[in-house]
Amino acid sequence: MRHRVCLSVNGKAEEFDVEPRLLLCHLLRAYVGLTGTNIGCDTSQCGSCTVLMDGKAVKSCTVLAVQADGCEVTTIEGLAGADGLHPVQQSFWDHHGLQCGFCTPGMIMTAVEILDRNPDAGDAEVRHGLEGNICRCTGYENIVKSIVAAGAGGTS
Amino acid sequence: MGRYVGTSVKRVEDPRFIQGKGRYVANIQFPDMVYVAIKRSPEAHARITRMDTSAAAAMDGVVAVFTGQDFKDGGCGSLPCGWLVPDTKVPDRPIVVTDRVCHVGDSVAVVAARTPYIAADAVEAIEVDYEPLPTVVDARGAMDDGAPLVHAEIEDNASYHWALGDQEACEKAFAEADEVVEIELVNQRLIPTAMEPRAAAAQWDAASEEMTVWTTSQNPHPIRLLLSAFTLGIPESKLRVISPDVGGGFGSKIFHYPEEVIVPWVARQVGRPARWVATRTESQMTDSQGRDHVTVARLAMTSDGTFTGLDVETWANQGAYLSTFAPLIPTALYITLLSGNYKMPGVFGKVHGTLTNTVPVDAYRGAGRPEAAYLVERLVDLAATRLGRDPLDLRRQNAIPKEDFPYQTPVAFLYDSGDYDRLMATAADRADYAGMRAAQAEARGEGKLRGVGVVCCIEASGPAPSAVAGSLGSAVGFWESGEIRVHPTGQVSVFTGSHSHGQGHETTLAQVAADELGVPIESVEVVHGDTGRINFGMGTYGSRSACVGGSALVRSAEKVRAKVLKLGAHLLEAAEEDVVYDREAGRVHVKGSPDRGKDFGELAFAAYTAHNMPEGMEPGLNVVSFYDPANFTFPASSHICEVDVCPDTWEVRILRYVAVDDVGKVINPMIVEGQIQGGVVQGVGQALTEIGSYSDDGQLLSGTLLEYAVPRADLLPGIEVDRIETPSPHNPLGVKGAGEMGTIAATPAVANAVLDALAPLGVSHIELPLTPERIWRAVQAAGNGA
Numbered sequence: 001m002r003h004r005v006c007l008s009v010n011g012k013a014e015e016f017d018v019e020p021r022l023l024l025c026h027l028l029r030a031y032v033g034l035t036g037t038n039i040g041c042d043t044s045q046c047g048s049c050t051v052l053m054d055g056k057a058v059k060s061c062t063v064l065a066v067q068a069d070g071c072e073v074t075t076i077e078g079l080a081g082a083d084g085l086h087p088v089q090q091s092f093w094d095h096h097g098l099q100c101g102f103c104t105p106g107m108i109m110t111a112v113e114i115l116d117r118n119p120d121a122g123d124a125e126v127r128h129g130l131e132g133n134i135c136r137c138t139g140y141e142n143i144v145k146s147i148v149a150a151g152a153g154g155t156s
Numbered sequence: 157m158g159r160y161v162g163t164s165v166k167r168v169e170d171p172r173f174i175q176g177k178g179r180y181v182a183n184i185q186f187p188d189m190v191y192v193a194i195k196r197s198p199e200a201h202a203r204i205t206r207m208d209t210s211a212a213a214a215m216d217g218v219v220a221v222f223t224g225q226d227f228k229d230g231g232c233g234s235l236p237c238g239w240l241v242p243d244t245k246v247p248d249r250p251i252v253v254t255d256r257v258c259h260v261g262d263s264v265a266v267v268a269a270r271t272p273y274i275a276a277d278a279v280e281a282i283e284v285d286y287e288p289l290p291t292v293v294d295a296r297g298a299m300d301d302g303a304p305l306v307h308a309e310i311e312d313n314a315s316y317h318w319a320l321g322d323q324e325a326c327e328k329a330f331a332e333a334d335e336v337v338e339i340e341l342v343n344q345r346l347i348p349t350a351m352e353p354r355a356a357a358a359q360w361d362a363a364s365e366e367m368t369v370w371t372t373s374q375n376p377h378p379i380r381l382l383l384s385a386f387t388l389g390i391p392e393s394k395l396r397v398i399s400p401d402v403g404g405g406f407g408s409k410i411f412h413y414p415e416e417v418i419v420p421w422v423a424r425q426v427g428r429p430a431r432w433v434a435t436r437t438e439s440q441m442t443d444s445q446g447r448d449h450v451t452v453a454r455l456a457m458t459s460d461g462t463f464t465g466l467d468v469e470t471w472a473n474q475g476a477y478l479s480t481f482a483p484l485i486p487t488a489l490y491i492t493l494l495s496g497n498y499k500m501p502g503v504f505g506k507v508h509g510t511l512t513n514t515v516p517v518d519a520y521r522g523a524g525r526p527e528a529a530y531l532v533e534r535l536v537d538l539a540a541t542r543l544g545r546d547p548l549d550l551r552r553q554n555a556i557p558k559e560d561f562p563y564q565t566p567v568a569f570l571y572d573s574g575d576y577d578r579l580m581a582t583a584a585d586r587a588d589y590a591g592m593r594a595a596q597a598e599a600r601g602e603g604k605l606r607g608v609g610v611v612c613c614i615e616a617s618g619p620a621p622s623a624v625a626g627s628l629g630s631a632v633g634f635w636e637s638g639e640i641r642v643h644p645t646g647q648v649s650v651f652t653g654s655h656s657h658g659q660g661h662e663t664t665l666a667q668v669a670a671d672e673l674g675v676p677i678e679s680v681e682v683v684h685g686d687t688g689r690i691n692f693g694m695g696t697y698g699s700r701s702a703c704v705g706g707s708a709l710v711r712s713a714e715k716v717r718a719k720v721l722k723l724g725a726h727l728l729e730a731a732e733e734d735v736v737y738d739r740e741a742g743r744v745h746v747k748g749s750p751d752r753g754k755d756f757g758e759l760a761f762a763a764y765t766a767h768n769m770p771e772g773m774e775p776g777l778n779v780v781s782f783y784d785p786a787n788f789t790f791p792a793s794s795h796i797c798e799v800d801v802c803p804d805t806w807e808v809r810i811l812r813y814v815a816v817d818d819v820g821k822v823i824n825p826m827i828v829e830g831q832i833q834g835g836v837v838q839g840v841g842q843a844l845t846e847i848g849s850y851s852d853d854g855q856l857l858s859g860t861l862l863e864y865a866v867p868r869a870d871l872l873p874g875i876e877v878d879r880i881e882t883p884s885p886h887n888p889l890g891v892k893g894a895g896e897m898g899t900i901a902a903t904p905a906v907a908n909a910v911l912d913a914l915a916p917l918g919v920s921h922i923e924l925p926l927t928p929e930r931i932w933r934a935v936q937a938a939g940n941g942a
Contacts, residue, residue: 019273021273022273026272026273029183030185030272034176035176035180035182035183036175036176036177036178037176038178038180038182038351038352038403039182039353039433040351040352040353040403040436041353041436041860041861042435042436042437042860043436043437043860043861043862045436045860045861045862046351046436046861048351075176076174076175076176077175077176077177079175080175085171085174085175089174089175092170092174093166093167093170093171093174094166096166096167096826096827096829096830098170098173098174099404099658099659099660099830099834100350100351100352100401100402100403100404100657100658101169101170101172101173101174101178101401101403101658102178102180102350102351102352102403102404103351103403104173104174104178105176108174123873123874124870126869127869127870128869128870130868130869130870131868131869131870133869134351134861134866134868135351135869136349136350136351136404136406136834136838136866137351137404137658137830137834138830138833138834138837139833139834139835139836139837139838139867139872139875139898140837140867140868140869140872141830141833141837141874141875142830142833143869144869144874
């Protein structure tokens with residue numbers, strides 16, 4: 001049995017017939033063709049696949065594609081605007097907030113939500129907010145620095 | 157010298173990663189692609205008595221199902237081991253097993269299907285009956301009398317025995333010692349857990365008979381060599397191996413894995429492009445794992461605290477098969493490091509490499525060196541306790557003095573340069589060590605369990621002189637290639653055999669090349685990870701890319717400059733000795749007359765137009781160098797960690813972490829700091845949270861990220877990084893490796909801090925990781941439970 005899913009991905013309307021078991025992360029990668037959303041685990045621990053669904057950061061490996069029906073999804077590819085990089089992206093670049101880059105899309109999407117909740121989030125709040133995202137390269141030090149700086153207006 | 161080396165140039169590779177444009181293997185997709193899934197053994201040791209693939213093969217969307225026999229009949233060879241110490245017994249390691257599985261996760265059958273979901277369903281539909289066989293999982297227990305044999309032909313499960321050092325001096329040291337401290341410890345199994353699970357993709361061109369393989373490898377050229385010569389049998393000239401963006405490796409992506417054979421073999425069989433992407437669970441039970449030593453050791457000293465001897469015996473768990481470089485890690489990268497940063501005449505170590513029904517063990521960040529550092533640094537702390545000495549003070553007393561470099565250890569290595577006393581003094585100063593100790597005394601007075609851990613650690617990085625590697629058992633050389641191709645417009649392409657999977661080579665190697673040639677960094681592009689574009693290379697591991705790969709580029713740049721200089725002199729109608737190559741300006745000019753000169757771009761163009769060349773000079777401006785290092789380099793570190801252990805929950809809270817490292821000259825301080833920070837957190841993970849554990853019957857108990865606890869963002873409050881620089885005389889850049897030092901030092905730094913905190917409770921040793929449960933048990937056992 002297949003289901004029709006209509007959703008907006010990065011502002012563009014998309015429509016697919018999918019199996020009910022299809023995960024949102026696979027819909028984005030294989031159907032929409034947006035491979036920026038990486039998959040790093042199968043138990044919803046790593047957060048690499050984090051996207052924004054109706055403005056909330058969700059792990060797209062724990063959302064069925066059918067659950068995203070009618071939703072607005074933003075992926076890492078949809079973050080930069082016409083005027084260039086999103087401030088969080090820019091801050092990750094400025095503060096060496098990434099190494100291999102694999103967890104980065106999920107980190108950035110989570111960071112957007114952390115700062116959406118509190119633009120002045122400090123070190124401890126950011127570390128707490130990243131609890132669901134794993135990075136194996138950076139030791140988190142520069143990720144935290146990137147996010148705090150982006151919140152403070154990217155001026156640090 | 158130069159505009160770029162020594163400065164924190166922002167990474168040129170970042171824009172694609174921060175915008176979701178990383179080119180990972182899992183992103184490779186072709187029309188008509190088949191998706192490969194692999195049936196894995198749930199048993200650690202068993203005979204396959206029946207397998208039925210018919211239901212799977214009949215499923216709609218399944219393209220083909222293959223068994224181990226199909227791969228064998230189809231010409232696939234077994235996976236070889238590339239490092240053999242004398243008398244190594246190597247078990248056969250088939251691509252897909254035919255009759256017997258030896259660890260949980262062993263490959264049993266392969267499905268190719270129209271979608272990954274169908275492939276996963278088909279794998280479930282394959283029926284396999286297993287007759288369980290006895291298992292062994294313990295590194296030392298594997299050699300016990302009557303232990304089950306992993307491979308019947310390998311007696312005692314002992315793959316090899318190896319020893320190094322001055323045994324006579326060692327025995328003398330213990331015979332004459334005033335004090336001896338002993339320890340028995342486990343360096344626990346770790347699972348590397350790069351965030352990108354392994355993956356492979358392949359495309360077969362039937363017309364040209366060319367195979368392209370994309371793989372998550374740290375070293376595509378050696379993989380091509382192994383595929384061609386041993387496992388897949390396609391000539392190297394017809395085989396292109398590409399490692400595009402790779403999402404972390406930490407050693408686990410060095411090795412040649414079955415899936416790198418399975419995927420291209422399937423692609424050719426079915427005549428369609430093929431792709432396999434590991435699930436995390438698959439990665440945890442098939443990526444080569446790390447560490448897993450059981451060690452008994454003792455340290456001899458005089459009553460004034462002078463170390464005189466170290467005697468070590470280690471059982472190193474190699475898992476069910478020998479992974480590509482497995483025997484190297486506990487031999488030439490472990491026993492050789494047992495002298496630490498200390499002057500000790502009598503160092504002797506022996507190791508037994510044992511086979512068990514567990515996932516193969518090979519290099520994981522640090523690879524042998526963390527095992528040595530943890531052992532030595534725990535012993536030094538025990539010595540300090542025995543002598544009633546301050547542990548930092550005792551380390552400074554025994555450190556190799558800077559005037560003794562180059563320093564020959566009793567365990568083969570010739571240390572290049574260092575100033576360990578200054579290193580420790582810098583760490584002590586940065587941490588306010590005296591203040592920390594005063595605060596500790598105060599905290600203890602208030603009933604707190606406060607501890608301070610200090611270490612001084614050594615690493616051997618930048619492997620390796622090829623002849624030395626060969627004499628120690630390597631089947632390959634460890635030089636590196638670097639090609640500089642100057643295009644007619646003066647743009648520069650740099651082709652390196654090193655591979656970046658997070659280290660930032662596209663930036664640092666561009667810094668080196670730009671400075672060497674005197675061109676803007678924007679005009680330099682670094683190409684890596686593709687056997688179709690780079691002539692050859694040995695890849696990245698052992699913190700070798702700057703030392704060896706960077707040096708190869710320096711050699712090529714020297715040759716480019718020499719040719720450009722000669723061409724410039726000719727065009728300026730001056731004698732060669734009357735012109736100079738100005739590396740600041742990227743320009744050849746007449747000495748004393750900067751105006752009479754030609755820019756790099758003009759000379760590059762002239763080299764390609766070839767209208768007016770010096771007598772005998774060939775057109776073009778393209779140089780390849782193969783650099784074989786004269787020696788390893790020896791980075792060092794002193795880290796200081798301050799912790800509180802909660803007397804209610806027994807959780808460890810890190811209050812401060814100070815890392816002072818000497819990685820020689822630094823090309824990009826921002827990137828080096830990032831390497832140290834990331835390395836430290838991996839080392840803290842080993843100390844506090846991570847363990848790859850098996851049940852007695854060989855079940856992997858930490859097969860997902862639910863059970864295998866990698867550090868999260870809130871494990872540390874932050875890391876304070878500082879450094880000193882003693883340039884390595886062993887390479888033209890003066891660099892030492894920076895990738896592993898943090899990991900090596902952090903585990904003993906944290907362990908020493910926690911055990912220092914628990915000292916008042918009579919606890920002197922706890923096996924890692926130092927979880928609340930383990931700490932609580934140790935405190936109870938010491939009779940001090942609250």
